[in-house]
Amino acid sequence: xxxxxxxxxxxxxxxxxxxxxxxxxxxxxxxxxxxxxxxxxxxxxxxxxxxxxxxxxxxxxxxxxxxxxxxxxxxxxxxxxxxxxxxxxxxxxxxxxxxxxxxxxxxxxxxxxxxxxxxxxxxxxxxxxxxxxxxxxxxxxxxxxxxxxxxxxxxxxxxxxxxxxxxxxxxxxxxxxxxxxxxxxxxxxxxxxxxxxxxxxxxxxxxxxxxxxxxxxxxxxxxxxxxxxxxxxxxxxxxxxxxxxxxxxxxxxxxxxxxxxxxxxxxxxxxxxxxxxxxxxxxxxxxxxxxxxxxxxxxxxxxxxxxxxxxxxxxxxxxxxxxxxxxxxxxxxxxxxxxxxxxxxxxxxxxxxxxxxxxxxxxxxxxxxxxxxxxxxxxxxxxxxxxxxxxxxxxxxxxxxxxxxxxxxxxxxxxxxxxxxxxxxxxxxxxxxxxxxxxxxxxxxxxxx
Amino acid sequence: xxxxxxxxxxxxxxxxxxxxxxxxxxxxxxxxxxxxxxxxxxxxxxxxxxxxxxxxxxxxxxxxxxxxxxxxxxxxxxxxxxxxxxxxxxxxxxxxxxxxxxxxxxxxxxxxxxxxxxxxxxxxxxxxxxxxxxxxxxxxxxxxxxxxxxxxxxxxxxxxxxxxxxxxxxxxxxxxxxxxxxxxxxxxxxxxxxxxxxxxxxxxxxxxxxxxxxxxxxxxxxxxxxxxxxxxxxxxxxxxxxxxxxxxxxxxxxxxxxxxxxxxxxxxxxxxxxxxxxxxxxxxxxxxxxxxxxxxxxxxxxxxxxxxxxxxxxxxxxxxxxxxxxxxxxxxxxxxxxxxxxxxxxxxxxxxxxxxxxxxxxxxxxxxxxxxxxxxxxxxxxxxxxxxxxxxxxxxxxxxxxxxxxxxxxxxxxxxxxxxxxxxxxxxxxxxxxxxxxxxxxxxxxx
Numbered sequence: 022x023x024x025x026x027x028x029x030x031x032x033x034x035x036x037x038x039x040x041x042x043x044x045x046x047x048x049x050x051x052x053x054x055x056x057x058x059x060x061x062x063x064x065x066x067x068x069x070x071x072x073x074x075x076x077x078x079x080x081x082x083x084x085x086x087x088x089x090x091x092x093x094x095x096x097x098x099x100x101x102x103x104x105x106x107x108x109x110x111x112x113x114x115x116x117x118x119x120x121x122x123x124x125x126x127x128x129x130x131x132x133x134x135x136x137x138x139x140x141x142x143x144x145x146x147x148x149x150x151x152x153x154x155x156x157x158x159x160x161x162x163x164x165x166x167x168x169x170x171x172x173x174x175x176x177x178x179x180x181x182x183x184x185x186x187x188x189x190x191x192x193x194x195x196x197x198x199x200x201x202x203x204x205x206x207x208x209x210x211x212x213x214x215x216x217x218x219x220x221x222x223x224x225x226x227x228x229x230x231x232x233x234x235x236x237x238x239x240x241x242x243x244x245x246x247x248x249x250x251x252x253x254x255x256x257x258x259x260x261x262x263x264x265x266x267x268x269x270x271x272x273x274x275x276x277x278x279x280x281x282x283x284x285x286x287x288x289x290x291x292x293x294x295x296x297x298x299x300x301x302x303x304x305x306x307x308x309x310x311x312x313x314x315x316x317x318x319x320x321x322x323x324x325x326x327x328x329x330x331x332x333x334x335x336x337x338x339x340x341x342x343x344x345x346x347x348x349x350x351x352x353x354x355x356x357x358x359x360x361x362x363x364x365x366x367x368x369x370x371x372x373x374x375x376x377x378x379x380x381x382x383x384x385x386x387x388x389x390x391x392x393x394x395x396x397x398x399x400x401x402x403x404x405x406x407x408x409x410x411x412x413x414x415x416x417x418x419x420x421x422x423x424x425x426x427x428x429x430x431x432x433x434x435x436x437x438x439x440x441x442x443x444x445x446x447x448x449x450x451x452x453x454x455x456x457x458x459x460x461x462x463x464x465x466x467x468x469x470x
Numbered sequence: 471x472x473x474x475x476x477x478x479x480x481x482x483x484x485x486x487x488x489x490x491x492x493x494x495x496x497x498x499x500x501x502x503x504x505x506x507x508x509x510x511x512x513x514x515x516x517x518x519x520x521x522x523x524x525x526x527x528x529x530x531x532x533x534x535x536x537x538x539x540x541x542x543x544x545x546x547x548x549x550x551x552x553x554x555x556x557x558x559x560x561x562x563x564x565x566x567x568x569x570x571x572x573x574x575x576x577x578x579x580x581x582x583x584x585x586x587x588x589x590x591x592x593x594x595x596x597x598x599x600x601x602x603x604x605x606x607x608x609x610x611x612x613x614x615x616x617x618x619x620x621x622x623x624x625x626x627x628x629x630x631x632x633x634x635x636x637x638x639x640x641x642x643x644x645x646x647x648x649x650x651x652x653x654x655x656x657x658x659x660x661x662x663x664x665x666x667x668x669x670x671x672x673x674x675x676x677x678x679x680x681x682x683x684x685x686x687x688x689x690x691x692x693x694x695x696x697x698x699x700x701x702x703x704x705x706x707x708x709x710x711x712x713x714x715x716x717x718x719x720x721x722x723x724x725x726x727x728x729x730x731x732x733x734x735x736x737x738x739x740x741x742x743x744x745x746x747x748x749x750x751x752x753x754x755x756x757x758x759x760x761x762x763x764x765x766x767x768x769x770x771x772x773x774x775x776x777x778x779x780x781x782x783x784x785x786x787x788x789x790x791x792x793x794x795x796x797x798x799x800x801x802x803x804x805x806x807x808x809x810x811x812x813x814x815x816x817x818x819x820x821x822x823x824x825x826x827x828x829x830x831x832x833x834x835x836x837x838x839x840x841x842x843x844x845x846x847x848x849x850x851x852x853x854x855x856x857x858x859x860x861x862x863x864x865x866x867x868x869x870x871x872x873x874x875x876x877x878x879x880x881x882x883x884x885x886x887x888x889x890x891x892x893x894x895x896x897x898x899x900x901x902x903x904x905x906x907x908x909x910x911x912x913x914x915x916x917x
Contacts, residue, residue, distance in 0.1 A: 126821025177758030397546025
């Protein structure tokens, strides 16, 4: 790859002569693709990636606020606000943003999680699409109107979303209970969608205050990725965002989770047919040096037909019909979750013991074939994530907001190079300990039939 | 059929290969598809195609299951089976440097599957357990019973995914017969995307065709016809301790070859296919009754596809929500759709065409579907032309001819028994049935 191909040059020069914006960093990211970071004087961070693979662009607005920034006594604000962001602003009536985006054929949505909130649109790279999306996004970043009637109906929508994803969902309820048990101090313990009792008493004023504190240019990262000319993008963004005032709000670091010193258990019963089991272990944050070794272990444990847990629990012991495993991509220490769909007559203790045995063994017994599997599998997954402009923007936005450095999104193919059987053994020995685990059980409670 | 821009088409002995090549990322995807799927499962054998396809990946004549997957997984590659009503597919993903080795394993699975007794028994148990576990998921329950209610009495009411009673009774011999029919008679279509070595792929596919002794022109697969939908039907599916009701209001739409498809699809999108469409606005935004409020309709069906309105209101709102949805549906079936809504949907669908090629990998499924539909299926160019030329009158006409105000099925899944009385009062003309979510009756409305 050339050190400075023409596309990198055009990114490097895009801010030259533009008032209120400066280049911060430029780099090649993949064959033929390059990206840059700029800073506006009001604190707005802009990431720009040139991607000519299709005549489209993705426009992401990432906010450095998620459910971990809420008070534990009042959860769900970040997510509810995400819903309200599609409503009227002081300039534009209700439905304007959705209608404008639909007229332009945009694919549009938003998401909230523990560390962040983001809004995204993907549109054809033509006409005044960029101009209009920048105008509407800049407007709602500071100008949301908070109409009481709209607030009331959208709050009902969110309460219905919670019923669907948690209250009436056995697995949703189990997940919420496991996080609330595994974490005692860190706000990862609270559900992003909000507790039902908190949603029931949320007021418009509380959401408005949350918005004022967290929605401002100095709290946001814009990511534009696609088939666009860098200088035109940058001048459009400066025109629409340059005059927005920063909030100046400082965020305090969330309370650290103290080390877990003994196993925790939580048990639910629901009118389901099948028992489910979650075994969760505290793990380091996504960019911790130990994480690549844990990812290699996770590939051996969870991925593919020869995955150790599938072979042990489904094929050999026949205690489960399905096994999944997952490492959270959180800023601060999160969880490695193992979810088992158990056979109706399976022994829970036997299943937990086998999970523990396999997790303890994987560090010491990982073979070269499994290490190669992990490296190739994670390389494929990394490229899959970057398959289009939206995937590119999402990866950049996540790493910039969660870890302060978008370039870490492009380490995918290389970051496992330093992983060895020894590093995997050390990381697994530290994490997969009984005293570090939380066991969540969902037992069937049979109905009248 | 007209070609798609940027897609290379190869007609080989006994197979068609479509390639969308893009080399920015060193990865490839393949979909190896045989025409014929769950609709062609034998009577009492729903799930046979699924189990055959999955079993073919559990070891070959020369490789044990463990050895097969060790080779595959060491490359980071994956291959999995998916079965629809009208097609059976093996999907593979790999780093492009592993294309040859990955496809060599696909060849082994296709041409020399092990189909061993012990693996069959284990797979059958796993699939049965999975079907049991699906009944714990509200949306799956609604989907299962909607299919049964809409297609009651037809073999199509059985899911390609499998029905519990059928799967438990399946034998390896049934799977062998399914495999023999499909591999030798079903049209073979291979779609590839990404950093593909096209010449090597063509040589590989030809070798499959030779090994399977495939005829140049395989016989056409016959499928069961869609049953007619008569009087209104309301199906209440009881699940204990649910505050929310999964509500589906459905009828039968059009096939992907129907001449009215494009105006019908445009009208469907205008009615409930965007955030600002009238159905979504009324159910979700105005009343806050449901988080989800949208229409589901596939324009790729070889048979007329189900046309389904989805919502999930609280139990206390469910009756009113169904009443509102019926009022909106009946209006639509009478052609009541504002011109503004049609124009917005037209712009929406036309302007999002570039997004359908956001990545070459997005082309795999539409290419496969178009190829299966054959003559009569619009290309992307024809689709755009059709959207441009559809008038408000042709859109309303297609809706009126396809939807009937009194031909619908409503499925309400949740703690719904107490809703029967109020619903009977409001819908005296409908046939009612109350079932439990775990019942295995595939014919809730016998003819």
